[in-house]
Amino acid sequence: AYSVFQRWEPQKPLYLVLLLLGIPALMASTVASDFTSISIAVVSTFFVYFGSIMLLAAGYRLSVLHPLANYPGPISNRLSSFWIVWVSSRGKKHRYYQELHGIYGDFVRTGPNELSVCDAQAIQDVLGAPGLPKGPAWDNRHPAGEVVPLLELRDTTEHAQRRKPWARALNSSGLKTFEPVVVDRVRELVKHLTLASEATDEVNFAMWMKAFSHSLTVPCRFDTDFEFMKRGGDTESIWPIFEDGMKAISVASYVSWLLPTVHAVMPMDHLIQRGVQITKKWVGERGQRGSSIKDLFYHLINEDGLESERPPLEAVAAEGILAVIAGSDTTATALTALFYYLLKNAEKLSKLRAEVDSHFARDEEPVDFGTLAGMEYLNACINEALRLYPAVMSGSQRQVPRGSGGKMIGSRFVPEGTSILIHTFSIHRDPRNFSHPDSFLPERWLVDGRPSDMKHNPEAFIPFSFGPQNCVGKNLAMMELRAVVASIVQRLNVSATAGSGLEQWEGDVKDWFITLLPPLHVRLQVR
Template sequence: MRRVQACYLIYKQFEPNHPSIHAVLLLGMPVLLARQLPVLQQIGAVASHWGLILALTALYRRSPFHPLAKFPGPTLGKLSKIYVAYLTARGDLYRVIESWHEQYGDVIRIGSCMFGWGLIQLWSSFCLAAGPNELTFYYDTRLNPEGDFQLDGIRDFSVHAARRKPWARAMSSAALKGYEPILQMKTLELMEELSKRHREKIDISHWTNLFSFDVLGHVAFDRELGLVKSGEDSDGLIHIVEGGVYAGALISHVLWMVPFFKYIPAKGLRAVQLLAASYVQERTSKGSKSKDLSRFFTEDEGAAQSGATMGEITADGMLAIIAGSDTTSTMLTNLWYFMLRHPEYAERLRKEIDLTFPPGEDPLDFSRHADMPYLNACINETLRVLPPAPGGLQRTVKRGSGGATICSYFVPECTQVSVPIFSVHRDSREFSPLPDDFWPDRWLTQDSYVLPNGDVIGKEQVITNRGAFIPFSFGPQNCAGRALAMVEMRAVACVMMHKFELRKPKEYDLNQWEKDMWDALIMLRGKLPVILEQRQGH
């Protein structure tokens, strides 16, 4: 019993995360002590050793001595985050967490983790504090086998800030102008391919995905992936990226498994890493004709200041593909979904687009998209109701900090803290009325508002807390590609609505769309069948 207690205390006190320490504590100890016994009894000794450690862990987690004992939460969830990993595998974790918040309140406990709902202040004050706040070691999955961290896995604030510098320059207004020709070429190519399929039933989710990966290929590496032209993901690039994302999501909730991540034969993920490496190498050796993102990492006069090695630049190239493609295409497909659900909003959006770009004018004039209130309201509302990264991004209270007091909650050191974006966006204290509904008007500035049921309300009855609008997260580790994503989404939404009317095939049930969504930290999704009608004269 004493050996079990010793192992348990080592786990509780030091949270070791190296595979060799797990091997010693979970296998070495019981086998060593039972080495004189026959094999079957040795197996029995290992099993009872594991069982007892699990029982002690469960007892402690349910006991009043646990530092998070006063926080409410679901019974199974309090026992282990393996339960949360199971919900991730099921795909609907973000909705389950929201229902827990409805049941238990703002701050809930899951394993040794807290989720704060509606407490956007919790997230902001924690994320901005460089003191006790740290990325959890889940982000070690951002380390490639060559030993290079992607930007989003860097824990040290000053190293992270230096590595973000090229990203900041790559998203400046001048740099964004440089990407416009790429976006223009790719958007027109998409429209051309879609026109060929006029009146056919197509999966618009698939096409939007091909498009966003193609854009990233060009923007990041000046490389033609040719997905839209071929109409398919011929090399399986999207498939392997999404496979890697899914594997990472499962492991993200059971942190002691993170060190084993690199031993999982995640062929897909490795394939993306190798692919990104080949793209970067090719791009660096041949140079670029267009003003792509890579030049900010390799050629720009500020590139050297970031201190990034070639390996790290390659890792960030892979990050650009993963972080920038699926997220943007999810948002765009969600917008088509809402336009199909609410034809009255689609009509209003089309009216604004037609007024801004009367016949003969180019809807791909980027300089005007940011000033189209209804277009931007529809985009914001899509990102609010169905954020492409719906879950809680993980941070932890640094070991050795003594804990942190965040919004009057004392949070012990090593506690994981997470604020689910989806739940914050559905909080009626931040967005009201109709927090669960798609209602773009909430983003417009006016004296009175007409609700979908025809009632008129004054502006004092509408709450739209822009500070709680966090689809791109918050703080120093927020989305580095937000500006590009916004330019891309506005352009495609505008041109698509200008050129086509979207119809739902009779047999398709729109309720299926949200059922098919899969929360894998970023949202994975099913098919959205549509029929496109080309508009007269467009």
């Protein structure tokens, strides 16, 4: 049984039942006559059976015979993935992996068959073209027969094909289509923040950034509006559906082999089911209504006629969930993190405001995207926030394909079948790549403003991942970030309050694949 698990990693429920229950049950029946009762025979047999499997697994994983024996890491991690499951459930994976790299070095064995890498030279080998396919952590997130969204595809050829409509929607021509939508939503955000500043002494800045990003993401994807800003937040409890789903997925990814059995035994999780239903509703309404712009749906449903056939509704709905999560929470994270650091560094905020005022008159909305793209300090502040808190802090798991013979990753040989990830949070905060890595220093991004002795490795900066599977919407995200930051800084004074909690704010950040930030309470005043 152990040899079967080790070599083939069976995942189908029937095979797991046979291996984990059928074999010990058969053994118990054959030795039952040697015991005083059948219950004692069953308990004893199962104890010996599972104890033997665990001892064999532990001995092999800790032995010099294991392919990853030469890679250091905690004994608990080398024995099992369950410690990482516990860490992930608490949302502290980003800090834990950073601590491991500080102790064990650039290559750390974080699981029985997984490596985490904190080496900028390895980025190209893992994520660059042709790169490595995604690892087993992406398996079995959906019941058998359901469409797998783009983000979770392990087949690199299929990924490249499915990415094409996304690329068309978000190329330079597509961005022009979205510009009026971005301007309209930024204008609405500033209006609601202004009203909030007059109505109360303290507002939850993080909530408003999330309301903005969702209010922008849905129209750009489905040409509809759920008026999150007008309602002052998520009055229909849509956000927790996706957030709780991401938390569950980030934890379950380490026992992905067990998920088919979970799906077979239990109906689809009610949160996931509701998320799918909501997205299908958006897709269905958008399909019936048509669109005034060439939104993402226009390309996904093949309204441009560039693909041979239209995809089914389920396929578009699967992509829709990805579009909402990837396009909204990531933007809200970057905006909230940036203003957190600006609140802690008043001189940086003053310098940023001076640059905005030098490019736009007080009666002029700062939404000229060409001008914004050329504003050095604005872009430096955004880059610095993305460096400190990238949207996906712990990276995306890849795997050295079985049968490949292994691969050189940087200066190290990694055996075939090994799961591997580039730990973005650790690389971004590595002093070998960036001097004073935990400090908010936008000047490091200025060629003329950066001290000559400051270490700055732009090749280690991968907030949108890297290579052929990087974030396809990064240019739209940057467009949104520039417009929002410039507009808020121009129109409003933002300051901390007694309830801002700046001292413990970073300790409350959660890593559940996407980055979830705690509330950020601020005082707003119209300039």
